[in-house]
Amino acid sequence: MVIAFAGSILANSLALLTDAVHMLSHVGTLTVTFIAISLATRPPTAEKSFGYYRLEVLAALADGTVLIIMVVYIFFQGYLRLLTPPDVGGSLMTTIAIVGFALNLIGAKLVIVPSKGSLVFRGIFLEVLVHALSTLGVIIDGAIIIITGWNVADPVVSMLVGVIMLPGIYKLIKGSVNVLIESAPTDISPHEVEGALMRIQGVRGVHDLHVWTITSGINAASVHLTTDSPEEWETIQEQARKVLRENFKMAHATIQVENERTHRLHTEGTA
Secondary structure, eight states, rough: OOHHHHHHHHTOOHHHHHHHHHHHHHHHHHHHHHHHOOOOOSOOOSOOOOTTTTTHHHHHHHHHHHHHHHHHHHHHHHHHHSSOOOOOOOHHHHHHHHHHHHHHHHHHHTTTTGGGGGGHHHHHHHHHHHHHHHHHHHHHHHHHHHHHHHTTTHHHHHHHHHHHHHHHHHHHHHHHHHHHHHHOOOOOOOHHHHHHHHHTTTTTEEEEEEEEETTTEEEEEEEEEEESSSGGGGHHHHHHHHHHHHOOEEEEEEEEEEEEHHHHHHHHHHO
16 A cells, blocks of 8 residues: 555556555455454443444445545546646556555455455455456556556546446445345345245234344344234244244344234224
């Protein structure tokens, strides 16, 4: 990162500066991630019954916000340089970019496995991957400037990298916001959950079903089930808990069993 910052000044390259700022965001993300993971290991308390799991999601949201600010800055600086292209040291920026590209490939390999089950690590993998692409763009940028002397390639490549980043940033922020507003997990259909519960012997109805994500890989549900067989309430509740745990990986489930007739009368009376 320090080398890229220094190189961006010496080579007068916006593309290298973009690379350096991106690496600076990595440092911030890794710091926040370390703090979030450390706090997430703390046991739940009476006031924080789910513990500190949501810190991971907040860290991912902060990561996405930083990336948006960075992309806006890239576009602004790229626009200014398109109006007045400065001289850029192609050889120096290419050399630095080649080293950076190799390091990014190593970084991507280190985080690809944990990124499959964690929003924060998904954000880190996304950053490393996009950073590798941006570094590759800097290499191409430098080669073009060395061969043709076309300095406009520097802001063009920087803005192109910004465009490439947008879909991934959107996905990261959307995933974080969906967790915070307690939307259903993307890999679980509430309709499928309802259908599975309805297939339990003795269940007559499913209502007030809520499915949400506490943090990456930890899902929860609450539901009311109705039955005509009060003597089977405990059995139905246990079977429902098993279905949610084994079929849908629900780490937490709150299940209430009610009499079908009583529920129907209450519903009609309320209406």
